[in-house]
Amino acid sequence: MRLRHLVPALFLAAVVHSHAADAPKWKKLTPQTPAGFTLRTLEVAKYPEHIVELYVYVPDAEGTWPCVLDIHGGGWKARQIESDKPMMERLAQRGFVTALITYRLSTEAKFPAALHDCKAALRCLRAHAKELKLDPARIGCMGGSAGGHLSGLTGMTGGLPEFEGDGPFKDQSSAVQACIVMAATQDLLAANTGKKNEGAQLFFGASADENPAIYKAASPITHVRPGVPPTIYIEGEKDTLKVGRAEMMEKLKALGIETAVHTLKYAPHPFWMSDPWCAETVDIAAAFFKKHLGEPVTQ
Numbered sequence: 001m002r003l004r005h006l007v008p009a010l011f012l013a014a015v016v017h018s019h020a021a022d023a024p025k026w027k028k029l030t031p032q033t034p035a036g037f038t039l040r041t042l043e044v045a046k047y048p049e050h051i052v053e054l055y056v057y058v059p060d061a062e063g064t065w066p067c068v069l070d071i072h073g074g075g076w077k078a079r080q081i082e083s084d085k086p087m088m089e090r091l092a093q094r095g096f097v098t099a100l101i102t103y104r105l106s107t108e109a110k111f112p113a114a115l116h117d118c119k120a121a122l123r124c125l126r127a128h129a130k131e132l133k134l135d136p137a138r139i140g141c142m143g144g145s146a147g148g149h150l151s152g153l154t155g156m157t158g159g160l161p162e163f164e165g166d167g168p169f170k171d172q173s174s175a176v177q178a179c180i181v182m183a184a185t186q187d188l189l190a191a192n193t194g195k196k197n198e199g200a201q202l203f204f205g206a207s208a209d210e211n212p213a214i215y216k217a218a219s220p221i222t223h224v225r226p227g228v229p230p231t232i233y234i235e236g237e238k239d240t241l242k243v244g245r246a247e248m249m250e251k252l253k254a255l256g257i258e259t260a261v262h263t264l265k266y267a268p269h270p271f272w273m274s275d276p277w278c279a280e281t282v283d284i285a286a287a288f289f290k291k292h293l294g295e296p297v298t299q
Contacts, residue, residue: 031085063298066138073145116165123169140178148184152220155179178292187244230258236267
């Protein structure tokens with residue numbers, strides 16, 4: 001009798017072990033500016049609490065490139081620029097000017113400061129388009145985790161003046177032509193109602209029950225409407241459910257706006273910071289952005 005109960009247990013253990021053996025070993029990545037590129041630093045805006053900067057990988061060759069802005073994660077309260085650099089270095093090598101933004105964190109300024117900084121960064125890129133060798137008509141954005149939330153929100157609120165903020169370069173547009181959201185909740189109200197999420201409370205200055213309006217306004221799903229850019233999602237198989245992503249995709253599909261979800265096998269959160277998943281992410285991003293932003297025009 002004992003043996004009969006033992007066999008299923010042994011079988012289950014073998015299956016679990018087999019799955020673990022199949023899983024790839026992750027490899028930490030460190031930044032290294034690729035050959036043929038110069039890493040530029042631009043000041044976007046200066047506040048008492050933080051100087052908002054852009055780190056931009058500019059090709060040394062002559063020509064004009066489409067551009068992709070990365071918005072880093074870190075729960076809105078940690079700066080993870082260095083962790084995102086390897087992904088943007090690789091994407092640059094696929095035919096893009098790539099940039100990363102040091103937006104104000106929740107410990108420095110409450111929402112919507114971070115969104116305002118992302119908008120200002122896009123306007124700054126366009127204002128410096130010639131020296132950065134980028135095409136101002138072909139800019140996309142991407143981000144993971146908290147940066148995925150901000151990427152989705154940046155994409156969905158293009159052209160809405162109430163989200164622009166008081167940052168500089170007001171003569172430029174902050175709209176993007178394509179958007180990638182990685183591992184991020186898209187309905188913050190649904191995800192946080194009835195809960196005490198310390199990170200969200202620090203970011204918004206209140207819980208969802210205390211101020212549901214700000215959580216709704218900060219949710220990318222709220223702003224899906226005709227004219228928003230094609231938006232795809234990349235998620236890790238081992239990550240948690242991202243509330244609102246599926247519903248947002250349905251809203252985009254209903255409007256005829258391109259959307260898709262790519263789930264990376266065995267991938268944890270945050271998958272884009274290590275291999276093999278960084279490589280997979282760059283493959284997906286390069287194909288998507290080339291489709292919607294096009295190829296560089298070189299001389």
